[in-house]
Amino acid sequence: MTLTTRPTDDPPAAQYPASVDARLIDTLRAQLPETGTVHRAVAPFTGTPLPAVSQSDAGAVAATAASARAAQERWARTPVTERAAAVRRFARALIASNDVLCDLMQWETGKARVHAAIEVQGVISVAVYYGRHGAGHLRERRATTALPGVVGARVGYRPKGLVGVIAPWNYPLFLAVGDVIPALVAGNAVLSKADSQAPLTLLLARKLAVDAGIPADVWQVVAGPGRLIGPAVIDAVDYLCFTGSTATGRDIARRCADRLIGASLELGGKNAMIVRADADVAAAATGAVQACFSNAGQMCIGIERIFVHDAVYHRFVAALVERAAAIRLGSTYTYDVDMGSLTSQRQLDATTAHVEDAVAKGATVATGGRRRPDLGPLFHEPTVLTDVTPEMAVYAEETFGPVVSVYRVANDEEAVARANEGEYGLSASVWTRDLKRGSEIAARIVAGAVNVNDGYLSAIAALDAPMGGMRTSGVGRRHGREGIVRYTEPQTVTTQRVPTGYPDRFRSLLLGAMNLSTRVRLALPHRS
Known part of the structure; x- marks a missing residue:
């Protein structure tokens, strides 16, 4: 990032989105303290400068x-x-x-x-x-x-x-x-x-x-x-x-x-999805596309690893590849595009490096795998990798781009064990027709949120439920x-009918009352 104290011209009006104008930009910038130093970010769609913003x-x-x-x-x-x-x-x-x-x-x-x-x-x-x-x-x-x-x-x-x-x-x-x-x-x-x-x-x-x-x-x-x-x-x-x-x-x-x-x-997260043998393969593939490629994969709770039972592996990969290849990429300000650009050169470079490293070490690109400079400077195709092995960077490192690796597993036990590999524990997904079994598997996954028959959205949209990570995926929770x-200090205030500093002769009476109260509570039926 470059900071400058030199006067910097704003983009020409033709580069502004339809509902944005220079007057609005000036109103927004006026909310920041003025220090004489400004920064101009780059618009991902075009690579042209955005309006300069004062730096504190x-x-x-x-x-x-x-x-x-x-x-x-x-x-x-x-x-x-x-x-x-x-x-x-x-x-x-x-x-x-x-x-x-x-x-x-x-x-x-x-x-x-x-x-x-x-x-x-x-x-x-x-x-x-x-x-x-x-x-x-x-x-x-x-x-x-x-x-x-x-x-x-x-x-x-x-x-x-x-x-x-x-x-x-x-x-x-x-x-x-x-x-x-x-x-x-x-x-x-x-x-x-x-x-x-x-x-x-x-x-x-x-x-x-x-x-x-x-x-x-x-x-x-x-x-x-x-x-x-x-x-x-x-x-x-x-x-x-x-x-x-x-x-x-x-x-x-x-x-x-x-x-x-x-x-x-x-x-961070390296979130896992499990596809059981009894899963609705078409629904799981659609859910995977949403969970892997929303926001161009730049999503903390997005899926980057998919573990698929042997019995449905080939069908699932074929369905996932078909759907990923059909994703519409573009830089329009309308709803006729499914996936936009990566946001920075850093994210594009990280995504490309993971794909190239995996391919060099024997992984297969089932679909995608390329930058798309014809669409804009930071575009990358939705990418599905198979044959990924532990020595590849993409195996355990967070990509934070439109890349997912698919692995074959023999049973639920292997799927859970592999989903729990690594240091992270943010989000996960399980696909199955057996909701009881899906909930049992979810309870064994080390993640702050697990979605059964959904990729990621159900948990983040359940605003009455807490959202956050386990292990190195975080501390604390948002929502609910x-x-x-979390933004408060709990304060306990007690009031006593018998004032503090009561005479010594009452101590034995109060201790006896406390003892009786404890015995009564222990004798009462337990309420879970």
Whole structure:
């Protein structure tokens, strides 16, 4: 990435998507602190520069964080029902702005229109969910004490304070904004670090939120490369939410540990799919195409390994190849394309390197396998590999591109064992007509979410259920009650009918009462 202090012209009007103009870009950029340094990302579809965006330095991060922190106490005193109502208004604003959000996302990331639209709908759903259920998740609850009737206890959920959110380029709306929403409902202020490739999408979402009634100083955005301002963000906040690579996640975890602040980290994955002998082969192949090639494979929960029972292996591979070869690639801002471009030269190079290494070591390209410069500078065909072996990089390393490897297995035991190989544990998929058996297999897979007869979407769309990784795929969960409580500090308040400092002569009486209470509870029938 190149930073410059020189004046930089914006792209000509002809390069802007239909619903985007220079005035909107100026409005979005005005939300960032001015430092005199700018960065211009490259549009994946064309390789031409995107509008220049001001880059924050450590001083700007500290000042922005201080402003957000000063506003947080007032926001926390706002009734949670009012905070939730603002988020519901935000959801309506997102619905009304669907077209411009999709245009900006496609311009900045190169994804297909259908995947941009799914991302908009996803963050709308998060806003609706926490707008409706956030207050309930935060409601003070009564807790059992050692002396019921004598001592009462209630647990409340207090906001952390200032939450930092560092999100990646591949989902600049769903991941960046979806993690902000519950933090705001919980009463926190938020400091978001916009990814350098896709800051405008996040800035538009933030503008819509402010227009919907979320105070501008409560949710603030800085921009710049993680290596330069990431540490400053961590130093400024009380809790950090990060989505990205496992390597970066480890570094962030160490920095947060040094400050003794909490963090939730969704990291890498090499997600597996199992196709049993009794599976609906056509449905499994269709599901695999969606799970492997959505967003050009640049998806943390996407499938990169498929383990197929001997009995259906050839039929499944043939069906998968047929469907993958039929995927329509292109750079249009309409819905007549199934897969767009990779987002960066780095991702294209990584994808190409994995395919070339595998082929050089004996793998077979069943379909795809090539760059497509005729479509744009960063396009790569959906690729299916067979005959992949452990010495190939693609076997265990995350590709994060449109490449999947298919393996033959003899039975369920082998499929589960191979699905559990490696360091990751983010997402998985099982295909079978026997739902009971599918659920049993799912319970044996080391992954934070397992979808039976679906590739990936069911779990991420089940917003009342937690989503996150096991092993080196992460720590903590987004969505559901866990997704908002993570941004709070549980506080226990007890009240005693007998004041503290009671005379010594009452101690034996109270101890006897506690003993009796314990005996009664042990004698009661167990309720699971």
